[in-house]
Amino acid sequence: MTAFSPFRRIARSCRSQLLRLVARSPSSIGRLLPRRFWTPPPGTIDFGDFGRTEPISVDFGFDRGVPIDRYFIERFLERNSSIVCGRVLEIGDNEYTLRFGGSQVEKSDVLHVDATHPAATIVGDISVPGTLPDRAFDCIILTQTLHLIFDMRGALAELARALKPGGTLLITVPGISPVDRGTWRHTWYWSLTENALEQLLASVLAEDGIEVETFGNVFAATCFLQGLSLSEVPPAKLDVLDKAFPLIVAAAAKRLPQ
Known part of the structure; x- marks a missing residue:
């Protein structure tokens, strides 16, 4: 031997x-x-550059370029761009309304909590009933906002009420994500799974009008947690879907005609 x-x-x-x-x-x-x-x-x-106990960027990658989560958010909105039409409401600003709706948009509204914000056409908090007009919008764009509201169901009920019959809410929420260290650190309450978002939406809208999807894989999640930017990773690796690693959860939720 x-x-x-x-x-x-x-x-x-x-x-x-x-x-x-x-x-x-x-x-x-x-x-x-x-x-x-x-x-x-x-x-x-x-482990290379990932063998550290602090991320490469503490600002989601904004200080290095375009954050990785934006790749998934913007792919989702681009695929649903035909829905961004008529009267459209967006939270904070109307960048995505104009980018993905363009000439399809007849009226663009911006909801903001700060009355002095120059782009705001509606001022208020969507977790407060009555903030939005009833049955007013053909499309509402709510990206990376719901997790900052403790009463998520109350906020979704307000958004559902503000949709016209046949109108659609386009929403994205974080799944696997760092928690903000800055402005939003005190109101960052949630990360959601596909099941959680679907159940929340179904509690305020008809289930057959809801389409939920996830984006991400272990590579995308690892790079995003480290704060790498989109320019630093190969897009082909981001396109691989592994539902066990939901970096972004998104949904198109329609208020069915009544």
């Missing part, structure tokens, strides 16, 4: 090198093999 030990050591070394090679190969090649071949064996992980 001892005489063969050098050969066994060589075999183990070759296998280890093969595992490293497969683990670093493109997924289209490496993942044709069983998981044990493309998963790096214990003790071979190279």
Whole structure:
């Protein structure tokens, strides 16, 4: 047995090198093999720049470029751009209304809590009943806002009431995400799963008018948590969906004609 030990050591070394090679190969090649071949064996992980206890950016990646979550948010809105039409309400500003609605938009409204905000056409808090006009909007765009409201269901009920029959709420919420350290740190209450958003929307709108989807995978989530920007990651890796890692959860929720 001892005489063969050098050969066994060589075999183990070759296998280890093969595992490293497969683990670093493109997924289209490496993942044709069983998981044990493309998963790096214990003790071979190279943490590199991620081997730190503080993120690369503490500002979601804004200080490095466009944050990764915006890639998913804007893909969702682009795919639903035909819905951004008629009278449209957006929260905070009307950037996405103009970008994705364009000439389809007949009237653009902006809701803001600050009455001095120059873009505000409606002032108030959507968690307060009666803030919005009844049955007024063909489309409401609510991106990355619901998690800042403790009474999420109350806010959604107000938005649902403000939709015209046949109108649609386009909403995105964070799933896997850092918590803001700045302006919103005291009102950052929630992160949501696909099931949670669907159930919340179903409590104020008909279930058959709700389409919920998720975006993200472990690579996207890791890079976003570290604060990398969109320009620093390959988009092809962001396009892979793994529902176990919901970075962004989005929904198009329609108020059905009554």
